[in-house]
Amino acid sequence: MDATGLELTYADGTQAVRGVDLRVPEGEFFGFLGPNGAGKTTTIKVLATLLSPTAGDVSVNGFDVATDPRAVRESIGYMAQETSVDPELTAEENIRFACEAYGVPKADRADRIADLLDLVDLADVADKRADEFSGGMKKRLDAATALVHRPPLVFLDEPTTGLDPKARNRLWEYFEDINDRGTTIFLTTQYLEEADALCDRLAVILDGEIVADGSPTDLKRRVGGEVLEVSLEDGADAHERAAAIAEDMAVFGDAAVETTDDGITVTSEAARQHGTDLLVALRDADLVVTGFNVRAPTLDDVFLAITGEHLDADVTDDAVTDGAMTDAVDGEAGR
Numbered sequence: 636m637d638a639t640g641l642e643l644t645y646a647d648g649t650q651a652v653r654g655v656d657l658r659v660p661e662g663e664f665f666g667f668l669g670p671n672g673a674g675k676t677t678t679i680k681v682l683a684t685l686l687s688p689t690a691g692d693v694s695v696n697g698f699d700v701a702t703d704p705r706a707v708r709e710s711i712g713y714m715a716q717e718t719s720v721d722p723e724l725t726a727e728e729n730i731r732f733a734c735e736a737y738g739v740p741k742a743d744r745a746d747r748i749a750d751l752l753d754l755v756d757l758a759d760v761a762d763k764r765a766d767e768f769s770g771g772m773k774k775r776l777d778a779a780t781a782l783v784h785r786p787p788l789v790f791l792d793e794p795t796t797g798l799d800p801k802a803r804n805r806l807w808e809y810f811e812d813i814n815d816r817g818t819t820i821f822l823t824t825q826y827l828e829e830a831d832a833l834c835d836r837l838a839v840i841l842d843g844e845i846v847a848d849g850s851p852t853d854l855k856r857r858v859g860g861e862v863l864e865v866s867l868e869d870g871a872d873a874h875e876r877a878a879a880i881a882e883d884m885a886v887f888g889d890a891a892v893e894t895t896d897d898g899i900t901v902t903s904e905a906a907r908q909h910g911t912d913l914l915v916a917l918r919d920a921d922l923v924v925t926g927f928n929v930r931a932p933t934l935d936d937v938f939l940a941i942t943g944e945h946l947d948a949d950v951t952d953d954a955v956t957d958g959a960m961t962d963a964v965d966g967e968a969g970r
């Protein structure tokens with residue numbers, strides 16, 4: 636898909652997406668990362684023809700969203716943030732219904748349904764009603780219904796939000812599986828770990844604009860160097876003093892220094908080489924170091940470097956607990 640100068644302003648004047656350029660080649664696992672309200676869903680809805688862009692050119696699978704929206708819709712899968720499974724129907728019936736809606740030829744339906752139930756690991760509960768399913772199972776069923784017409788490109792809008800880590804990991808497997816089979820994936824997420832684990836390439840959106848893009852490795856490299864984590868005794872005052880000392884040390888160049896709950900972090904090319912110099916300087920200032928670690932940057936460091944803020948969407952915060960199905964049925968613990 637290709638978008639140039641994409642803009643979407645809502646009727647109330649909210650400029651949700653402002654001049655976005657995006658190109659996702661065939662076969663890529665692409666991640667669209669950003670905090671709540673950054674413009675991810677708005678962008679995906681334009682790409683899936685659910686909203687008309689206010690400005691810009693967008694083509695999906697070679698079809699223009701403005702002039703050929705029907706062809707676009709027939710050539711994509713779309714998994715919305717809210718699951719679209721019908722709780723009154725069984726897993727199999729939900730997929731059968733999607734087959735009818737997407738016009739899958741009658742002769743192909745039985746095989747297609749069996750394949751998809753297998754793919755999302757719901758074959759054993761094919762005859763159970765979806766209202767008995769856990770949040771993770773409903774999401775997997777939803778993913779299956781988005782794939783019935785074998786689209787070459789699938790849009791997944793925050794598919795794992797609210798799921799516990801185990802349910803989330805199972806969904807990841809299916810996404811990787813369909814990507815391995817050649818399906819292009821456009822995934823929005825606010826989970827850095829998810830983006831890192833799955834995506835070949837990422838774009839970070841903030842306030843409707845793309846502020847960075849590249850592979851997870853590229854983005855981490857751009858942070859520059861490694862991250863030195865120093866834990867300190869005492870409270871915020873000591874952390875501030877330690878941060879000031881690190882900032883004054885010429886060996887760290889223009890390092891990014893941040894205070895944390897435990898102490899400070901220093902991100903610098905010289906983190907490893909001059910870490911001990913920092914420890915000596917802190918000791919000389921009567922600051923007591925209780926821990927010390929040098930690590931590679933994470934995507935959270937990337938986000939911090941770009942935006943000055945952490946993207947702290949913790950996947951376990953609001954883990955889905957609905958659904959009556961037991962772990963024994965689904966094998967999905969920790970709900």
Ligand SMILES: Nc1ncnc2c1ncn2[C@@H]1O[C@H](COP(=O)(O)OP(=O)(O)OP(=O)(O)O)[C@@H](O)[C@H]1O
Pocket residue numbers: 645646647649650651669670671672673674675676677678825
């Ligand atoms: N129908 C609407 N009318 C007016 N403003 C809207 C509408 N839908 C979304 N917005 C606003 O547009 C901006 C982008 O929202 P969007 O839902 O695209 O963000 P998002 O990155 O998907 O966030 P989330 O993770 O919360 O879904 C936000 O400021 C949001 O409040």
